[in-house]
Amino acid sequence: xxxxxxxxxxxxxxxxxxxxxxxxxxxxxxxxxxxxxxxxxxxxxxxxxxxxxxxxxxxxxxxxxxxxxxxxxxxxxxxxxxxxxxxxxxxxxxxxxxxxxxxxxxxxxxxxxxxxxxxxxxxxxxxxxxxxxxxxxxxxxxxxxxxxxxxxxxxxxxxxxxxxxxxxxxxxxxxxxxxxxxxxxxxxxxxxxxxxxxxxxxxxxxxxxxxxxxxxxxxxxxxxxxxxxxxxxxxxxxxxxxxxxxxxxxxxxxxxxxxxxxxxxxxxxxxxxxxxxxxxxxxxxxxx
Numbered sequence: 001x002x003x004x005x006x007x008x009x010x011x012x013x014x015x016x017x018x019x020x021x022x023x024x025x026x027x028x029x030x031x032x033x034x035x036x037x038x039x040x041x042x043x044x045x046x047x048x049x050x051x052x053x054x055x056x057x058x059x060x061x062x063x064x065x066x067x068x069x070x071x072x073x074x075x076x077x078x079x080x081x082x083x084x085x086x087x088x089x090x091x092x093x094x095x096x097x098x099x100x101x102x103x104x105x106x107x108x109x110x111x112x113x114x115x116x117x118x119x120x121x122x123x124x125x126x127x128x129x130x131x132x133x134x135x136x137x138x139x140x141x142x143x144x145x146x147x148x149x150x151x152x153x154x155x156x157x158x159x160x161x162x163x164x165x166x167x168x169x170x171x172x173x174x175x176x177x178x179x180x181x182x183x184x185x186x187x188x189x190x191x192x193x194x195x196x197x198x199x200x201x202x203x204x205x206x207x208x209x210x211x212x213x214x215x216x217x218x219x220x221x222x223x224x225x226x227x228x229x230x231x232x233x234x235x236x237x238x239x240x241x242x243x244x245x246x247x248x249x250x251x252x253x254x255x256x257x258x259x260x261x262x263x264x265x266x267x268x269x270x271x272x273x274x275x276x277x278x279x280x281x282x283x284x285x286x287x288x
Contacts, residue, residue: 003086004072006162012169019170023177025130032180032196033234036126037249043130045254049120050133052258056141060148067148068158077155093160094167095218100150101168102221104143105214116266117142120257122210123244127203132176138261164217171217175199187286190230194219197286201229205238205245230286 028039047078071077079089086156117139124131151161175194186195194215202213212229215222222228238245244252260266 003089003157003159004069004092004230006158007125007166011160012166015166016169016173019173020132021127023173023179027042027128027178027180030180031238032178033127033200033239035128035178036239039128039130041249042124042128045252045257046130046134048254049257050135052199053135053137053140056144060140060144063144063148064151064161066150068156068161071152071155072157075155076152078153079155089157090160090163093154095149096100096154097150097156097161097164097219098168098215098217100154101216102214102225104146105216106225106227108139109211109214112267114139114142119241119266122203122241123252123257123260124203125240125245125249125252126178127176127200127239128178129173129176131203132172134259135263167225168217182227183286183288189221190286192219193217195270197234198230200234200237200239201232203237203239204232205240205242209237210241233287245262 071080079092081167084092108114117136120136120139121131121134124134127148150156171193175196176199177196179196181189181196186197189195190198194213194217198213201209204210209229209232212227213222214225219228251258
């Protein structure tokens with residue numbers, strides 16, 4: 001196994017486009033939650049936001065290439081501290097990258113400055129596969145040092161990073177989808193990966209519900225860190241962040257959300273004024 005060779009560059013974007021098209025088709029046929037606003041305008045707004053965020057994401061890719069070479073040459077990071085089989089190095093790299101992404105996501109909710117940028121993702125008044133593209137360019141720029149730090153600290157190989165990154169992209173497009181999966185199937189699947197019902201709770205207007213389910217790929221991290229919440233019925237989940245969930249669509253236009261992190265109202269959602277989580281227990285099964 002050649003750890004210094006990443007997956008083909010065309011694979012991740014190809015799987016991303018395919019996943020987006022498939023999830024969009026399924027959520028049109030079998031929506032999980034009631035749709036409040038027209039889909040075409042939201043998709044256009046979210047794609048435009050994602051296109052702007054692609055600039056720092058591209059910079060991240062340029063910076064990662066020499067860092068990965070340096071990490072491999074100098075044997076930097078946790079995984080280079082031990083002599084382990086190549087397949088195990090890829091598996092452990094995958095797990096550690098996913099675990100440290102959980103920490104970054106949690107920080108984006110816990111640190112007021114970071115929340116200002118992450119808020120743009122959460123003020124979407126509906127949740128579907130296009131929301132997976134809706135990240136502010138500022139959040140993407142702030143995540144670049146974190147991703148570089150992940151690679152250096154872990155000692156990730158190019159292969160491990162590309163396998164995880166490709167799986168992460170598909171997962172994000174999948175679990176943001178408003179697609180109604182058979183409940184029995186999703187209850188089995190959520191034991192392994194994040195699913196639409198699980199992530200829908202994370203986008204709830206109720207802050208105590210939103211501050212759960214931080215995992216982006218593997219569900220295990222929320223279970224380990226005590227932030228797993230599955231028991232909220234989807235039809236009781238209202239998507240968004242007060243007061244933006246009630247706002248006219250003009251207040252969440254492309255221009256408004258691009259400027260949002262730099263305005264005073266970006267502190268919205270930090271106040272815990274929406275009541276406790278509507279749950280029986282964190283160990284409950286996924287609710288319908």
